[in-house]
Amino acid sequence: MNFKLKIWRQPSAASKGELRRYEIEKISANTSFLEMLDILNEQLIKSGEEPVAFDSDCREGICGTCSLTINGEAHGPAHPAAACQLYMRQFKDGETITVEPFRVRSFPIIKDLVINRGALDRIVQAGGFISARTGSAPEANSTPIPKHNSDLAMEAAACIGCGACAAACPNASAMLFTSAKISHLALLPQGQAERSRRVLGMVRQMDAEGFGNCTNTYECEAVCPAEISASFIAKMNREYAIASLRDRLGE
Amino acid sequence: MIGSLESKTPDGPLPEKWRKHQNNSKLVAPNNRRRFEIIIVGTGLAGGSAAATLGEQGYNVKSFCYQDSARRAHSIAAQGGINAAKNYPNDGDSVYRLFYDTIKGGDFRSREANVYRLAEVANLIIDQCVEQGVPFAREYGGLLANRSFGGAQVSRTFYARGQTGQQLLLGAYQALSRQVAAGTVRMFPQTEMLDLVLVEGHAKGIITRNLVTGKIEAHAADAVVLASGGYGNVFYLSTNARGCNVTATYRAYKKGALFANPCYTQIHPTCIPVSGQHQSKLTLMSESLRNDGRVWVPKKEHDRRSPNEIPDSERDYYLERKYPSFGNLSPRDISSRAAKEVCDEGRGVGETGRGVYLDFKDAIGRLGENTIRERYGNLFDIYERITGEDAYEKPMRIYPAVHYTMGGLWVDYNLMSNLPGLHVIGEANFSDHGANRLGASALMQGLADGYFVLPYTLPNYLAGQIGKRPAADHPDFKKAEGEVRARIKHMLDIDGTRSVDSFHRELGLLLWDKCGMARNAAGLQEAIERIPRLRQEFWSPNGGVSVLGNGETFNQSLERAGRVADFLEFGELMCRDALARDESCGAHFREEHQTGEGEALRDDEKFADVFAWEYQGNGKSAEPILHREPLVFDSVHLAQRSYK
Numbered sequence: 001m002n003f004k005l006k007i008w009r010q011p012s013a014a015s016k017g018e019l020r021r022y023e024i025e026k027i028s029a030n031t032s033f034l035e036m037l038d039i040l041n042e043q044l045i046k047s048g049e050e051p052v053a054f055d056s057d058c059r060e061g062i063c064g065t066c067s068l069t070i071n072g073e074a075h076g077p078a079h080p081a082a083a084c085q086l087y088m089r090q091f092k093d094g095e096t097i098t099v100e101p102f103r104v105r106s107f108p109i110i111k112d113l114v115i116n117r118g119a120l121d122r123i124v125q126a127g128g129f130i131s132a133r134t135g136s137a138p139e140a141n142s143t144p145i146p147k148h149n150s151d152l153a154m155e156a157a158a159c160i161g162c163g164a165c166a167a168a169c170p171n172a173s174a175m176l177f178t179s180a181k182i183s184h185l186a187l188l189p190q191g192q193a194e195r196s197r198r199v200l201g202m203v204r205q206m207d208a209e210g211f212g213n214c215t216n217t218y219e220c221e222a223v224c225p226a227e228i229s230a231s232f233i234a235k236m237n238r239e240y241a242i243a244s245l246r247d248r249l250g251e
Numbered sequence: 252m253i254g255s256l257e258s259k260t261p262d263g264p265l266p267e268k269w270r271k272h273q274n275n276s277k278l279v280a281p282n283n284r285r286r287f288e289i290i291i292v293g294t295g296l297a298g299g300s301a302a303a304t305l306g307e308q309g310y311n312v313k314s315f316c317y318q319d320s321a322r323r324a325h326s327i328a329a330q331g332g333i334n335a336a337k338n339y340p341n342d343g344d345s346v347y348r349l350f351y352d353t354i355k356g357g358d359f360r361s362r363e364a365n366v367y368r369l370a371e372v373a374n375l376i377i378d379q380c381v382e383q384g385v386p387f388a389r390e391y392g393g394l395l396a397n398r399s400f401g402g403a404q405v406s407r408t409f410y411a412r413g414q415t416g417q418q419l420l421l422g423a424y425q426a427l428s429r430q431v432a433a434g435t436v437r438m439f440p441q442t443e444m445l446d447l448v449l450v451e452g453h454a455k456g457i458i459t460r461n462l463v464t465g466k467i468e469a470h471a472a473d474a475v476v477l478a479s480g481g482y483g484n485v486f487y488l489s490t491n492a493r494g495c496n497v498t499a500t501y502r503a504y505k506k507g508a509l510f511a512n513p514c515y516t517q518i519h520p521t522c523i524p525v526s527g528q529h530q531s532k533l534t535l536m537s538e539s540l541r542n543d544g545r546v547w548v549p550k551k552e553h554d555r556r557s558p559n560e561i562p563d564s565e566r567d568y569y570l571e572r573k574y575p576s577f578g579n580l581s582p583r584d585i586s587s588r589a590a591k592e593v594c595d596e597g598r599g600v601g602e603t604g605r606g607v608y609l610d611f612k613d614a615i616g617r618l619g620e621n622t623i624r625e626r627y628g629n630l631f632d633i634y635e636r637i638t639g640e641d642a643y644e645k646p647m648r649i650y651p652a653v654h655y656t657m658g659g660l661w662v663d664y665n666l667m668s669n670l671p672g673l674h675v676i677g678e679a680n681f682s683d684h685g686a687n688r689l690g691a692s693a694l695m696q697g698l699a700d701g702y703f704v705l706p707y708t709l710p711n712y713l714a715g716q717i718g719k720r721p722a723a724d725h726p727d728f729k730k731a732e733g734e735v736r737a738r739i740k741h742m743l744d745i746d747g748t749r750s751v752d753s754f755h756r757e758l759g760l761l762l763w764d765k766c767g768m769a770r771n772a773a774g775l776q777e778a779i780e781r782i783p784r785l786r787q788e789f790w791s792p793n794g795g796v797s798v799l800g801n802g803e804t805f806n807q808s809l810e811r812a813g814r815v816a817d818f819l820e821f822g823e824l825m826c827r828d829a830l831a832r833d834e835s836c837g838a839h840f841r842e843e844h845q846t847g848e849g850e851a852l853r854d855d856e857k858f859a860d861v862f863a864w865e866y867q868g869n870g871k872s873a874e875p876i877l878h879r880e881p882l883v884f885d886s887v888h889l890a891q892r893s894y895k
Contacts, residue, residue, distance in 0.1 A: 012804060028527050030639075035531050038752070045750045045808070050799045053807055055319070057492040059532045060633065062417055063323040078636075085636055110463055111805040118440070121320050125432040129425035130384045134304040134702050135375070137382035141339065144393025154386040154411060157418060161322055188384050 001027045001088055004096040005040065007052055009112055017109070019098065029089035033076065034059060034066065036088055037099075053112040061085040061225055064160035067107075067115055067167070069100040074164035074223040082162060082225040102167035106174070106210045117163050119209040120177060127201030128181040130190050149187050156184035158226040165220035165228075171212030176220040178206050179236035180228045186239055196243035203240055256509075256863060256880040259663040260364040265886045266346075269368040272664065273707050277714035284309035287713055288720060290457055290472040292444045292499050294321035296416070296694055297677025298478030299423035300701030306430030308706060313470060314427065315439045315459060317494055317810075322424040325480060325492040326697060329416025330537035330630070332400060332408035333380075333694040335373035340397050344405040346370045351887060353692060356402045356582055357657070357685020358837035358853060359889050360512070360861075362882060364664060365682045372703040373695050377409055379702055383422040387411050399542060400690040402582040402894075408691045413537050413629045419694055423701070443810065445735045447475065447503045447673065448728050450721045454503075454673035456728060458735045462810060465803040467735055469728040473720045474672045474712060476705065477503060478697075481656035481678040483516065485818045485825065486767070487759025489653035490522060490535040496814035497821050500660050500679050504824075508668045509863035509878060511681035512658035513821070514829035517688055517838050518768050519654030520586035523637050524606040533652040534637060536609070536630055538690045541579045543614035543623065544647070546570050546586070548607050552597035558608055558646050569593055577894040584687045584838040584851075585894060587651035591768050592849065594650075601648045610646035651768060655693060657684040657838065658828070661863040661880075665708035666700060669863075672712060676700035681861070686837025739802045742812050747795030751811040754789050754796060758782070758815070758822055766826050771842040775830040779823060783869075786819040824864060824875060831877060834858045855889050 002025045010017030024040050031039070034056050041051035057065040061082040068083040070076030076086045091097060099113065107115040157180070165176035182199050185191035191198075214233055221230040261272040279287070287310050291302045294316040302314040316324060336349040350370035354361055381387065381395070387409050388396040397406040411418040430436040441462040448456040448469070456471040479499035483489040504510045521536045547566045554561065569589055571578040581589075590607045593599065600606045615623050620643060624631070631642045638648070659681040660668050666682070667674050677697040684692060721727070765778040789796050796815075800806045835844040835851035836858070844852040861880040867873040 028529075030526050031529060032531070035529050038531055039529055042750050042752065045797055045799060046748075048799070051808060053805060057318060057323060057494050058325065058328045059493060060328060060534050062328050062414070063318075063325070063492060065318065065323050081636060085633075087636070087639075089639065114805065116463075117319060121322075121428070121438075121440075124322075124425065125428045127432075129429045130382070131429060132379065132382035132384075132426070133307060134300075134379060134426075134706070137375075137378040140337070140378045140381040141394050143381075145389060146393050147389045147391050150386050150389045150393075153384070154388075154418075157384075157386050157421065158412075158414060160417075161320065184386070185384050188386070190382055190384050 001029060001093045003027065003091065003094070006096065006098045008100040009052070010109055012111060013108055027088055029087070031088045032059070032084065033070070033086040033088065034084050053114050055114050056084050059084045062160060064162035067102045067162060068113055069102055069167060071098050074102060074167040075225055079223055080225050080227045082160070085225070102163055104163065104166045104172045106166070106172065107163060120161055120163060120174065122209065123174065123178055123202050123205045124181065126205035127194065127198035128185070130185060131194060132190070143189050145189060153184050153187040156180045156187070156228065156232055159228050160226050162225065164223045164225065166211060168219040168223040169212065170217055170219065171215060173214050173220070174206055174211040175214045175233045175236065176224060176228055176230060178202050179232040182239055183232040183235045195239070196246055199236065199239040199243045200247060256661065256669070256878055257663065258362060258880060259665060260362065261664065265363065265367050268364050269371055276707055277710045279710045279713050281309055283717060285311060286717060287311065288313065288472040289474050289476060290470055291315070291476045291478060292457065293324065293478035293480060293677070293679070294424070294427065295324035295326035295478060295480055295677060296420055296423055296697030297701040298476070299324065299420065299427050300698050301476060301478060301676060301705050302436050303423060303426035303430050304702055304706045305709070306433070306435035309435065312430070312436040313439060313472065314436050315442050315444060317441065317443045317462065319441050321427055321438060321440065322421060324420060325495055326420045326694070327417045328492065329694055330413045330535065331539045332398065332410035332415045332691040333376065333419065334400070334407050334691040335377045335409060335695070336370060336407055337374055337377060339395060340406045342405045344407050348405065349373060349407065352403050353683070353689055354685065354887060355890070355892055356689035357687050358851065358892055359685065359855070359859065359884065360836050360882065361683055361685030363884055363886060368704065369683050369696055369699050372699045375703055376695065376698045380419060380422050383426060385411065385418045385422045398539060399580065400538060402580070402689040410539070413627065416694060419698065423698070444479070444499045445502065445813065446731045447506045448731045449506055449670065450725060450727045453671045455721050456723065458728070458731050460735070463805050465806065467732055469723040469732050471721055471723040471725070471728065473716050474674060474709060476674045476676060477660065477679050478676045478701070479679050481659070482821060483653045483656050485758070485822050486653045486762050487755050488525065488530065488533050490519060490533050493532065496817065498814050498817045500675070501817045501821050503660060503668070503670070503673060505866050506670070507866065508670050508673055509661040509865055510658070510824060511661035511861050511863040512828065513825040513864070514766065514832055514839050515657035515686050515837065516653060517583060517655040517657060518587040518651040520583055520590055520651050521609065521649045522652035523634065524601055524603065524648055524650040534633065535652070535654060536634060536647065536649060538583070540609060540627055540630060543626065544579065544609040544611050545613060546579055546607055546609055548593045548598040548600060554598070558600070567593070567598070574894045581894045582687060582689060587768055588840060590651055606648040606650045608646035609649045611642065612646070615643065655688055657681065657686060657688055661861065665711050666705055667708070667712060674705060674709060676705055686839055739809065742796070742809065742816070743798050743802055745790060745792055745795045745798065747792060747797045749794065749796055751796055751798070751808055751815050754785065755815045755818065758785060758819060762822050762825070766829050769840045769842050770829050772830060775826045778826045779830065782819065782823040782826070789816065789819055820869060827875065828862055828864065831862060832858060853891070859889070
């Protein structure tokens with residue numbers, strides 16, 4: 001298969017970027033999208049042009065490192081999948097493919113397609129945990145958890161932290177990411193003690209990082225490689241309302 | 252030159268050693284802990300849990316990772332599960348049985364006391380993780396669910412769908428995040444360790460490169476902990492993440508830390524077969540699939556029929572045939588070799604003939620498609636995405652791939668290397684898995700080391716070190732920093748013609764061929780001849796490596812070049828170790844040493860010991876020196892491993 005590529009090149013955070021055109025030929029349909037970029041980079045190195053910088057690590061959709069906007073869609077057309085799980089058989093021979101980084105103000109570009117997602121770490125640091133001192137835990141089976149709650153917590157916990165939700169959202173909202181962690185921990189008995197503090201802290205940090213609000217467009221859910229449900233955002237809003245009220249009442 | 256290797260294993264009966272050691276270990280008082288700086292390299296299960304726990308105890312921790320977030324360390328990709336001898340299913344499990352299965356699984360090439368300790372603290376890990384909110388699978392009654400895994404006859408594996416590593420890592424990451432917020436841990440993401448700094452023989456710091464700005468920095472500390480994972484990527488194609496590398500441990504080796512058993516590399520039996528020459532990685536299908544899948548190949552050679560057209564009588568369920576009591580759940584090394592054998596006979600399946608079937612038809616018939624979907628749905632999805640085939644309709648094709656490395660830096664019972672102050676945990680050390688690791692044991696070891704072992708043993712070193720931390724501008728730091736800068740400049744100046752990946756791929760193919768699933772003396776000698784030539788080519792201005800860009804910016808070619816340069820040296824060490832170990836054991840299969848039935852033949856008289864290598868330079872005249880730590884077995888009888 002042959003493709004025409006338009007790829008975002010930007011030498012550094014401070015410099016201006018542009019879409020540059022490349023052509024690539026004789027790509028097997030079983031090549032993954034990132035392997036296609038590897039092959040392009042081999043060509044560029046041969047011709048003395050600096051290779052395209054892009055992020056990837058596990059290349060199996062679990063680490064959340066890859067962060068490409070392909071033909072305008074976060075992670076490309078093969079939902080639910082991360083960009084690393086995309087194969088060239090998804091594209092038409094001769095197609096022009098546009099590759100850009102995730103476009104979110106809170107994820108500044110480092111170089112070419114590589115972005116800084118430190119904002120997501122800071123949201124977790126603002127309360128996305130259960131304070132369980134090492135070695136102080138009770139016997140694991142002493143608190144049975146209904147399978148339904150535990151399964152639901154797992155669905156929320158499956159988030160890979162890639163940030164595609166914010167990239168797809170017209171408001172650049174990180175609510176799917178934040179609500180998934182809040183819901184995961186609020187659904188478990190171990191998460192109750194810090195439940196109010198957690199939602200207040202995480203939402204405040206999310207706002208401070210400059211992410212936008214949710215206006216129910218569901219783009220986040222559509223692109224999420226881990227199929228996190230947007231219903232968790234509703235859960236987060238309930239959690240936040242109750243916690244704010246309690247906070248105001250001085251509880 | 253190093254004297255004899257002392258494991259510092261405590262005396263006394265096996266079940267009492269760890270408690271006794273804990274009671275005799277030194278303590279650092281709470282008000283003194285904040286006077287110590289601890290460097291931890293790596294934020295996977297071992298590094299993340301150690302950083303969180305040491306921070307919580309009040310130490311000042313600096314945590315480094317090459318990824319852009321601690322949550323992306325490669326532990327996240329582990330699918331199957333984590334072992335513990337809770338005996339919740341009431342099938343007769345115990346700490347002793349978990350210990351015995353693990354040491355037998357490692358083909359009696361690991362330290363008895365370390366393995367027993369691992370089995371002992373495993374139960375605490377489950378308690379700890381549940382308390383952190385890890386959503387392990389549960390039964391309808393609300394209690395934790397278990398499943399069985401390769402190499403065991405009990406159900407002792409805890410799991411969170413096919414994403415156990417992810418959930419355990421997020422637990423550790425969240426605990427780490429809590430400490431970052433509390434100010435006890437400082438994070439250095441996108442920062443790579445490029446050298447270890449010794450001051451008066453003690454590990455007192457590291458030199459790093461900030462991958463975003465290119466800045467080279469010196470970090471001084473009271474102790475250094477390496478939790479930088481394994482070296483499977485030396486083979487180029489493996490199930491490891493692209494960034495996994497040997498640099499941190501290899502740099503420590505070049506500074507005098509002993510590298511133990513580098514030839515013990517695990518080839519995982521259930522991966523999606525290689526399909527093209529530009530493939531960048533291999534994808535694992537969790538071993539848990541072998542609980543319900545049956546492995547087979549056609550009885551006839553070169554049988555090109557579609558699998559569903561081959562009747563049962565013309566299929567060879569070779570694992571069930573050869574190992575009736577463990578069958579499809581035979582350990583990884585045995586299952587991998589068996590797959591290689593049937594493919595070598597010409598009975599492999601798929602386009603390349605390097606594949607075997609993993610068939611769920613019987614399980615779907617017995618349990619229904621829904622149950623199978625619930626158990627393995629995400630794995631079936633991964634398979635379909637990569638191959639375009641539906642495994643509910645047609646058996647999966649699988650083939651072994653490099654997955655995990657049992658070897659690593661040598662450590663004593665305190666997890667300290669031969670260099671005082673340098674501690675090594677998780678996959679980066681050599682200690683617990685011997686010559687082969689059983690399924691669901693890697694997560695167990697990573698978290699055991701980080702949560703429950705290192706925090707108790709580190710004070711044995713620290714207690715004598717109050718006020719001994721050098722400043723980061725100490726001459727030894729300046730010297731190491733200068734060497735790092737010179738090496739980077741050298742790499743950028745080569746200005747050759749080949750990409751970093753092309754060298755890496757060539758090295759990988761050579762090692763897979765000569766030092767992969769089966770090895771022999773002639774092949775290993777050939778590799779030992781050829782690797783230095785490839786290394787020379789890499790550094791040569793004529794046809795050498797091409798690293799474009801500069802060192803002061805984000806430069807992925809430069810990062811990879813540094814890692815591949817280390818692999819090009821390390822690969823040779825691996826082959827030397829494989830050649831010196833003139834026996835077969837676990838994953839190390841020397842063709843010269845096999846039973847009449849093709850099983851690994853150990854030589855306990857000569858080789859019941861740990862091989863630990865001391866660096867002497869890279870020249871021909873400077874071969875590494877081999878040190879041997881004899882393994883003493885007081886509690887187990889060295890049986891020939893049988894899964895028949």
